[in-house]
Amino acid sequence: MAISNIRYGEGVTKEIGMDLQNLDARRVCLMTDKNLSQLPPVNAVLNSLAKYGINFQMYDNVRVEPTDQSFLDAIKFAKKGEFDAYVAVGGGSVIDTCKAANLYASSPTSDFLDYVNAPIGKGKPVTVSLKPLIAVPTTSGTGSETTGVAIFDFKELKVKTGIASRAIKPTLGIIDPLHTLSMPERIVANSGFDVLCHALESYTALPYTMRSPCPSNPISRPAYQGSNPISDVWALHALRIVAKYLKRAVRNPEDREARANMHLASAFAGIGFGNAGVHLCHGMSYPISGLVKTYKPKDYNVDHSLVPHGLSVVLTSPAVFAFTAQIHPERHLEAAEILGADIRTARIKDAGFILADTLRKFLFDLNVDDGLAAIGYSKADIPALVKGTLPQERVTKLSPRPQTEEDLSALFEASMKLY
Amino acid sequence: MAISNIRYGEGVTKEIGMDLQNLDARRVCLMTDKNLSQLPPVNAVLNSLAKYGINFQMYDNVRVEPTDQSFLDAIKFAKKGEFDAYVAVGGGSVIDTCKAANLYASSPTSDFLDYVNAPIGKGKPVTVSLKPLIAVPTTSGTGSETTGVAIFDFKELKVKTGIASRAIKPTLGIIDPLHTLSMPERIVANSGFDVLCHALESYTALPYTMRSPCPSNPISRPAYQGSNPISDVWALHALRIVAKYLKRAVRNPEDREARANMHLASAFAGIGFGNAGVHLCHGMSYPISGLVKTYKPKDYNVDHSLVPHGLSVVLTSPAVFAFTAQIHPERHLEAAEILGADIRTARIKDAGFILADTLRKFLFDLNVDDGLAAIGYSKADIPALVKGTLPQERVTKLSPRPQTEEDLSALFEASMKLY
Structure with a gap:
């Protein structure tokens, strides 16, 4: 650590x-x-x-x-x-x-x-x-x-x-x-989604005791070592800040308290995932960004097509956490509660769906494009998206639930439309 | 940080x-x-x-x-x-x-x-x-x-x-x-009290924005910089672990979960206070240890009189937090709640008393000596104890509430007997 x-x-x-x-x-x-x-x-x-x-x-x-x-x-x-x-x-x-x-x-x-x-x-x-x-x-x-x-x-x-x-x-x-005070609205939102996914992925990543290979020499161990008692502290703390401040930071550039807290949360989540790692949202995001067609996001002053990193990460998050929740469902439920879900009568076996629904509502409230279809992808692109995910072993191996190519296809398909 | x-x-x-x-x-x-x-x-x-x-x-x-x-x-x-x-x-x-x-x-x-x-x-x-x-x-x-x-x-x-x-x-x-598995009972307790006070003192220390002097060159700033948004995370996390595991760790050497968690909590609280600092419990503990007369604690295999550091720190904690609570009472109340107090009907102005009572009960449950009198001090020693505290400016200046010599006398006197 x-x-x-x-x-x-x-x-x-x-x-x-x-x-x-x-x-x-x-x-x-x-x-x-x-x-x-x-x-x-x-x-x-x-x-x-x-x-x-x-x-x-x-x-x-x-x-x-x-x-x-x-x-x-x-x-x-x-x-x-x-x-x-x-x-x-x-x-x-x-x-x-x-x-x-x-x-x-x-x-x-x-x-x-x-x-x-x-x-x-x-x-x-x-x-x-x-x-x-x-x-x-x-x-x-x-x-x-x-x-x-x-x-x-x-x-x-x-x-x-x-x-x-x-x-x-x-x-x-x-x-x-x-x-952060001069950041345009969409940049605040998309970068905030990166924080959200850093926190959620590192908190639900494979525990450090289960990662393999586990090289005997400490110097050979990967930077991303799986979720652990220290990264958990940072992940949860960052998630609580996101839940409290992200919407305020997006909606009001004058809200210095919210923007300052999100700036800290970004560093906190970084300390967490920088040690624990991220998994499927990030692994699947790389081809989503890499295969971009003509999408040009609002508020980004660039001369090329671009799926902002935070957006490429968050669009699959409802599908991903519905998929991973069968491992450590209690952590998924805890995350849903932090993000505002009422879990008093929730059943632990529904943890994944509850977190997915909570995320969909969160993204809808923040005017996020309605899934991969809204940024230019169709079903025909899924094989290429899967192919682009396969080499991301460094992170996909940290998913608490192993995934086949069919699983990845299903996750991309489920992410075509969110609402 | x-x-x-x-x-x-x-x-x-x-x-x-x-x-x-x-x-x-x-x-x-x-x-x-x-x-x-x-x-x-x-x-x-x-x-x-x-x-x-x-x-x-x-x-x-x-x-x-x-x-x-x-x-x-x-x-x-x-x-x-x-x-x-x-x-x-x-x-x-x-x-x-x-x-x-x-x-x-x-x-x-x-x-x-x-x-x-x-x-x-x-x-x-x-x-x-x-x-x-x-x-x-x-x-x-x-x-x-x-x-x-x-x-x-x-x-x-x-x-x-x-x-x-x-x-x-x-x-x-x-x-x-x-x-930690071979640590005798009193060493677990006393070292755990050090963790407890690191967490409580760093969480209630003067905020980093109020510390003076504040040298303009970062290299000249003290290691102890006052409470801050990062040390707060560590302090609270360590305090929650102490509340959950210290009694179990003291009472049962076979409780690996409790002892492992206290071992981590010690490092967590260290990261917190190592950046934020400690204040009066630690400042006053140095003469309590330094002026030791004939006290020889159970479980310590040494040939000289000794007040273990954790004990010297915790004995004044009820008096100290009753004194400091007028600054940031909400933090004192939050700490009391983490340590088990029912604060649903508590008034914020009683925060110091509530935390002091909670600490007294915590110490009583862990068989801690009944105050400074029980380890050999009397009222006649107070001037020397105060004199020994005055040079501890490095930490006492981080107390959220400034203190006079009379205040220090009163704090030592209030710590003579706990129960």
């Missing part, structure tokens, strides 16, 4: 120049994306770097929902810059890209596939030392500031995969709720 | 040889005390070191409730050994001694007072790099495996003080519940 350092508070971003001074950083790489480079979070960082005289180079070419190509571009920048510290300002796309850049710049002779998760890559353990990375999240979803995971689209294979190692975890996460 | 790594599970101690191999450790210092050196936890470590061919030297001269002299003896050993890793097997006394040995061996030109908390010492920030330290707790109380604090008795001044810096936090805590 490894947990990153985080600092929380309105305005704490302005301390980042001091942090870099304390790290004796002389050549800093500041990563962000083109949208953010003009916005207040990046400005806050730039002001602090200037105030403390920190020498830096900015890379603002991060792609929202990054690919192997966009990772490689950032890696090239990092290798050339010979940086001694990194600062990532953005959502999960930026922070993940920065982790990859730091990793490969610190291990310059490695092939890109060396550290990519098996079976797609070689999944080699990281033994090199990385440079310090300070992450400043500007969305409230990925929790990437607390995890050792970096996700990207492997274009050639049309599948999302990633790099997972404790070694790439940021040195410090700066959780500054001021950065 | 900084959190150590922990590994949890029955038997995980046997992996320590691999951990040291992974750290490339070639000269390991194994610290413990004379009692433990013959017991299963140390044997488990020795077996693993032998299996993985780890070269080590053992220091088993740690003093239970260490002093400046006993720290200096361990430091001398560490300096001479030129170790590249440390393993501490024991309760808080052993782990704290090992932290100090690692610190001063890594900073050989420092004077002992350099790092001791001000105003007793100079409280200098630690800027040197320490060697890895793996802590294997054998009691379920201090949470020292997760904190950056090392406490000792400053003999000359007859007062307990310590060293507090994130830099001395262990690299890894190995939470192996097998080590």
